[in-house]
Amino acid sequence: MEQRKILYGGDYNPEQWLDEPEILKQDVQYMKEAGINTVTMGMFSWAALEPVEGEYHLDWLADWIDTLYGNGICTILGTPSGARPKWLADRYPEVLRVEGDRTRRLFGGRHNHCYTSPVYREKVRKINMLLAERFAAHPGVILWHISNEYGGDCHCPLCQKAFREWLAKQYGTVEELNKRWWTAFWSHTYRSFDEIESPSPIGETECHGLNLAWKRFVTEQTADFLEAEIRALRDAGAKQPTTANLMYDFALLDYDRIARSIDIVSWDSYPLWHKKEDIDTALDNGMQHDYMRSLKKQPFLMMESSPSMTNWTKVSKVKRPGALTAAGIQALAHGSESVLYFQIRQSRGSSEKFHGAVIDHSCRNDGRVFREVSELGKELEGLAEITGSEVSADAAVIYDTENRWALEDARGPRNENLHYHESALKSYKALRHRGLNVDVIHASASLEGYRLVVAPMLYLFHNGFAQKLREFVEQGGSFVLTYWSGIVDWDDRCFLGGTPHGVMDVFGMRRTETDALYETERNLLCPAKGSFMKGSYECRYLCDLITLEGGRALMTYGSEFYKDTPAVTENCFGKGRAYYVGADAEQAFYDELYGYLSRQAQLKPVVRGTVPEGVEVSGRNSDDTTYVFVQNFRNRPADLRGMGLEGEILYGRSRETLEAYESLVLRVSHKQKNLPADRKNVSSEPASGCL
Ligand code: GLA
Numbered sequence: 001m002e003q004r005k006i007l008y009g010g011d012y013n014p015e016q017w018l019d020e021p022e023i024l025k026q027d028v029q030y031m032k033e034a035g036i037n038t039v040t041m042g043m044f045s046w047a048a049l050e051p052v053e054g055e056y057h058l059d060w061l062a063d064w065i066d067t068l069y070g071n072g073i074c075t076i077l078g079t080p081s082g083a084r085p086k087w088l089a090d091r092y093p094e095v096l097r098v099e100g101d102r103t104r105r106l107f108g109g110r111h112n113h114c115y116t117s118p119v120y121r122e123k124v125r126k127i128n129m130l131l132a133e134r135f136a137a138h139p140g141v142i143l144w145h146i147s148n149e150y151g152g153d154c155h156c157p158l159c160q161k162a163f164r165e166w167l168a169k170q171y172g173t174v175e176e177l178n179k180r181w182w183t184a185f186w187s188h189t190y191r192s193f194d195e196i197e198s199p200s201p202i203g204e205t206e207c208h209g210l211n212l213a214w215k216r217f218v219t220e221q222t223a224d225f226l227e228a229e230i231r232a233l234r235d236a237g238a239k240q241p242t243t244a245n246l247m248y249d250f251a252l253l254d255y256d257r258i259a260r261s262i263d264i265v266s267w268d269s270y271p272l273w274h275k276k277e278d279i280d281t282a283l284d285n286g287m288q289h290d291y292m293r294s295l296k297k298q299p300f301l302m303m304e305s306s307p308s309m310t311n312w313t314k315v316s317k318v319k320r321p322g323a324l325t326a327a328g329i330q331a332l333a334h335g336s337e338s339v340l341y342f343q344i345r346q347s348r349g350s351s352e353k354f355h356g357a358v359i360d361h362s363c364r365n366d367g368r369v370f371r372e373v374s375e376l377g378k379e380l381e382g383l384a385e386i387t388g389s390e391v392s393a394d395a396a397v398i399y400d401t402e403n404r405w406a407l408e409d410a411r412g413p414r415n416e417n418l419h420y421h422e423s424a425l426k427s428y429k430a431l432r433h434r435g436l437n438v439d440v441i442h443a444s445a446s447l448e449g450y451r452l453v454v455a456p457m458l459y460l461f462h463n464g465f466a467q468k469l470r471e472f473v474e475q476g477g478s479f480v481l482t483y484w485s486g487i488v489d490w491d492d493r494c495f496l497g498g499t500p501h502g503v504m505d506v507f508g509m510r511r512t513e514t515d516a517l518y519e520t521e522r523n524l525l526c527p528a529k530g531s532f533m534k535g536s537y538e539c540r541y542l543c544d545l546i547t548l549e550g551g552r553a554l555m556t557y558g559s560e561f562y563k564d565t566p567a568v569t570e571n572c573f574g575k576g577r578a579y580y581v582g583a584d585a586e587q588a589f590y591d592e593l594y595g596y597l598s599r600q601a602q603l604k605p606v607v608r609g610t611v612p613e614g615v616e617v618s619g620r621n622s623d624d625t626t627y628v629f630v631q632n633f634r635n636r637p638a639d640l641r642g643m644g645l646e647g648e649i650l651y652g653r654s655r656e657t658l659e660a661y662e663s664l665v666l667r668v669s670h671k672q673k674n675l676p677a678d679r680k681n682v683s684s685e686p687a688s689g690c691l
């Protein structure tokens with residue numbers, strides 16, 4: 001059986017260099033030196049694969065796949081739909097995207113095609129089938145990379161028609177749609193589905209039901225396009241698994257839906273290292289890794305990351321020594337089976353010529369970046385045994401795209417700076433600081449297997465969510481819900497009869513009003529008498545006013561006309577406990593709260609001792625082993641002696657200290673004591689055939 005390995009390498013674009021064979025020859029040599037075993041090719045190759053309509057040139061790609069395979073390098077093969085050749089746009093203008101203001105775009109850029117256009121779908125199907133026919137059986141092609149970073153919407157007539165058909169299926173009758181979209185407001189009642197137009201800056205923007213439905217449709221249409229791409233590959237005999245590369249905190253698509261269309265989730269990780277404290281950047285990036293892993297609850301791939309600087313921010317810093325390695329190991333710690341870069345060779349011209357690359361314009365193999373890439377390449381060989389191991393968590397943070405759409409669209413107590421991402425991150429950080437693995441899940445995900453679930457600002461309750469929450473707590477779970485939650489239903493209509501809707505008895509309280517604070521204003525959370533909470537904490541942005549109905553106050557407000565009224569509450573319900581956090585508190589509040597809750601809910605941290613400031617800890621389990629990852633993301637040494645680390649060193653140097661950006665991976669046998677040995681869903685089976 002083939003030795004399992006961590007996929008190491010990244011995007012490679014030989015089509016830019018076909019007239020420079022010497023360069024390409026050198027690249028292969030350098031890739032081998034760097035320990036690269038995988039490249040992603042073909043994503044932006046359409047013009048080289050089909051320079052003229054119907055004239056196909058696949059030989060250069062076949063040669064490249066063969067040459068690389070002969071050198072021990074596998075290919076993740078991209079379908080080219082993310083950017084199209086000029087002839088296609090010229091001959092079939094319907095493939096070009098139409099903006100919300102109804103202007104059709106010209107040729108150029110990428111990611112700007114219509115997802116509905118039958119012509120575009122047909123052309124993509126044809127080229128995908130040809131690629132599959134040629135490479136389905138190639139042992140060097142291990143995975144299909146479908147398109148590139150799907151995103152955006154198209155408002156062309158074809159998309160309008162598809163939208164109306166989709167609405168008719170969703171709502172049945174236009175009367176039902178009118179009711180659920182509340183169109184009597186401002187006399188916006190529709191008489192038939194045919195009258196409905198997508199939201200537009202020159203038309204309707206204020207009907208929240210329409211806005212939400214449009215976003216759902218765009219996701220559905222993108223998923224449908226993605227599935228059509230995959231169908232073309234399968235119809236032509238391709239058996240390899242599929243992936244699509246997702247993006248950081250991307251709000252234009254509901255990835256929960258997209259992930260269902262692919263076999264393996266992958267994403268492009270470009271944190272802005274060295275901008276603030278790197279531990280904060282690492283935790284934010286870690287939350288995103290966990291979000292991607294949780295989409296399918298299985299290992300994922302880090303499809304892209306920069307070997308050094310990016311070039312699309314106002315200021316793009318080079319990665320400090322050690323940061324590349326730390327970022328690579330971090331992906332593995334959170335469940336990635338790969339460390340892949342954009343890009344292997346830097347292009348000479350056009351808009352990404354200064355983006356970091358393994359091989360830069362110097363064409364040398366002795367630069368700082370190349371050396372660090374090569375060192376990590378060697379180290380990863382020693383970490384191959386972690387592949388197939390899984391991250392399991394008994395705590396989850398709900399971070400839900402549909403909720404975010406509704407929340408950020410609402411005209412409510414705050415119409416900017418709602419800080420949804422930050423509010424999820426605060427709970428996430430506090431839990432991670434307790435040394436806990438954390439899943440980041442959508443509201444529609446199952447809560448089974450978790451002991452603690454946190455739902456920050458869950459403004460929109462999906463159908464059935466209140467019942468799921470109720471059962472979770474009844475059966476012994478701990479649930480934390482924060483301010484401005486349970487306000488609207490699936491169509492963004494306000495619930496009647498009090499909020500958080502359907503669970504007021506579970507939380508033993510009711511929200512009566514929500515106050516908004518100006519940017520500079522603060523209130524205070526003060527411990528209530530007899531509360532396990534001891535500190536006082538600032539809160540800002542939003543403050544829910546709360547009436548107790550059976551629950552007890554853990555904290556009360558420190559000022560305003562609602563001074564001394566409940567701000568944070570606890571209620572015992574069934575065998576579990578429900579906590580409501582009424583205001584946007586500072587980080588230290590969450591640190592104290594989850595310190596208590598993780599003990600009370602008997603959560604099992606990856607390590608027994610205390611996690612020092614600046615350090616991130618994660619665990620991956622296989623049947624008989626836990627791999628403990630300890631990483632220092634601060635630019636000064638960290639003392640690990642209080643962590644109670646055990647096990648053999650699989651990677652790294654010392655169990656006592658970590659230098660800046662240094663990492664440690666320990667192999668702990670389940671027979672040893674400090675193990676979360678009873679974790680569920682642990683399997684030694686590889687998560688996918690390709691990895
Ligand atoms: C994205 C794309 C790549 C490249 C990088 C640059 O992730 O997928 O093609 O443009 O950004 O950071």
Ligand code: ZN
Pocket residue numbers: 097098114115116117154155156157158159
């Ligand atoms: Zn369209």
